Amino acid sequence: MKERKVFGISWNVFLLGLVSFLNDMSSEMIAPIVPSYLTDILKIGKLASGSIMGLIESLSSLFKVLFGYISDKFRKRKAFVALGYLISTISKGALAVTHSWWDFLILRILDRIGKGIRTAPRDALIAESSEKGKSGKSFGFHRMMDTLGAVAGPLVAMGLLALLANYPKELAYRYIFLISAVPGVIGVLIVLLLVKDKGSEVKKKIKGISALKSSNLRIFLVIVAIAALGRYSYAFTLWKAEELGYSVFQGLGFYALFNVIYALSAYPIGYYSDKVGKKIIITIGFGIAGLASLIFAYANNLPTLLLAFVLYGLYMAIEDTIPRAYMADLAKEFEKGTVIGAYHTVFGVFVFPASIIVGYLWQTYSLTVGFLYSAVMNVIAMIMMALLIKES
Template sequence: MGQKGKKIFGISWNVFVLGLVSFLNDMSSEMINPVIPKYLTDVLRTGELLGGTLMGAIESLSSLFKVAFGYISDRFRNRKVFIFAGYALSTFAKGALAFTRYWWDFLSLRVLDRVGKGIRTAPRDALIAESSEEGKTGKSFGFHRMMDTLGAVAGPLAGIGLLYLMRGIEIERAYRYLFLATTIPGLLSLFLILFLLKEGGQEVRKKISGVSALKSRNLRLFLLVIAVGALGRYSYAFTLWKAGELGYSLEGEMAFYALFNLMYALSAYPIGVYSDRVGKKRLITVGFLISALASLAFAYARGPGTLVLAFLLYGVSIAIEDTAPRAYMADLAKDFEKGTVIGAYHTVFGIFVFPASVIAGWLWQSYSLTYSFLYAAVMNLLAFVMMFWIRDKN
């Protein structure tokens, strides 16, 4: 059977396997992501501006490589080797965090992890698109994001459990043991890629020819909107710093983070399916509005009720932003350039998401976290308005 023929629960084989891979990898990542903000401020002793800058740099740098490796995977007509190499590099980098002592060696390993993400993301997303039935890319990307985020729910819960088991150990040493534990699900994900993932079918092997979708006015305008929206996409660390500001413990922050990821996971698959029906452009537009509302809720949260609402809205907005645009770009791309076009989206996003966290960190240090979230709300509202400039009906 071809890559689109064999199905598991109505999902193509490759999409199903990549969903499992992302579940394990994100479980690995999210075991430690909720503790990283406190690790930076309490162990490595970074301040607000440096902390925000580091988090922004970490989340941004991976995207700078995505268009390059998407392009290379299109030219080499091979996705699997880049997917494996990217996940392998990230697995090593996360485990090695156990040996960091300064902010600069921490940053170098986190950048290495993000380089791994940059290597794998566009080829992986292209393989998902190539393995999907026509008109069902939203469903495939929704399933993948759901599995990815279920891993992000399992990760913090596993992290909480491990920290509980290590409650008699000095906190800095417990952090380091937690970093080492991430290699277990990471190595399992590499096994799945190596032995179960199939290389792309005929779509990848077609002669490279035709006019690139990147020359389309609407696609370029859409990338401009993505840039504006990315300027309002602060690091998740700011949401945890907000919870800490309201008096919640590390375990409380991790619980809020798990709530966010649970909402993301529950939303991603139906959002993907729904986007195939109502149009991805429409859903992306709504996503920017929800993101603005989430930012306002974080800005004015003073008690648990508003904070819970903020995390729920944040989960839905990120589920939309991480699902619909990828499927939208995949639908617009020609068969010979899916990796390149999807990589262009990730790269534009990555370039502009870095200053977003730097600006948010500066506003936090100079004024308060409230201003960081208000700034994000304004940028998302601007992106929401700009979406109406795009006449594309996709």
């Protein structure tokens, strides 16, 4: 029986996009207030805050290759996807009762573990649910839905902050943490009740050379590692806004703008990458990342800060979408979870020290120096990617 389609993509991909919308709404309701919560409520210093944010964003990737591999073996992606979303949902709601850096860190680590469990199996399921030659379109749609949730989340948080304006800041933050679990619960129910596994429909090939032995793929993973060393946490962009005198509430607006650009760009970029080649788009993305970091470094007024957030959103739309599709295209059918997980793991290992380095440069010198460091790393990645395309 021919599978139902929505907006030209499979029903499964559509549902997974909807789940990501709900989960990211949940996550992004709290993401913009976390930097302020760390520094103003929990009274954590700059270097420690940067390190915690980097550790949080890195940890999930350490689990991605493991659970990608396991899902390849069992050909059952759905169970891991549901479990991962459930763990993340519970951990976000429980932030409402944190009172120190260590219980905050434990819950954020649990959230990242949940992400690590679900990401590679989910991306493999998206790849298995996509038409041949249209992986960029499917991943682009998924990232678009994910980021629309990231647009809705800060807007909901802004509304809640306005409603809770007469409450103490700490109490308002705790209410938002608690409410953030609601869309996450709905997403888990959608996975359990509506999403279907595709592993049994994919012919398992036990012979053949793994894509991980390809020299081009290994070089690409080296490039990913270099770029990850220059990818600072979103928190630094909000700290930059605060440094220029903008409030946490105004920072939510900047963050929403970034996510609007991300959401509007991800689907057309994914679709276009199927036409012109994913490596070209990835190379351009690194260039945009370098430019965004350079502008963040020297932004001193509203127009330049807005431009930096726009470019940052465009860069994230590319680099959070196209490398996944590129790895899915390279992977054999029997190893999609493992190969996609390897990408996420390499990225995660190297993105952790990035935020520590930028945090150190911020504390020792200035945020400007931290952003300049990031710009240099992304330019190096862009040049190496261009050389990879030339030699291919």
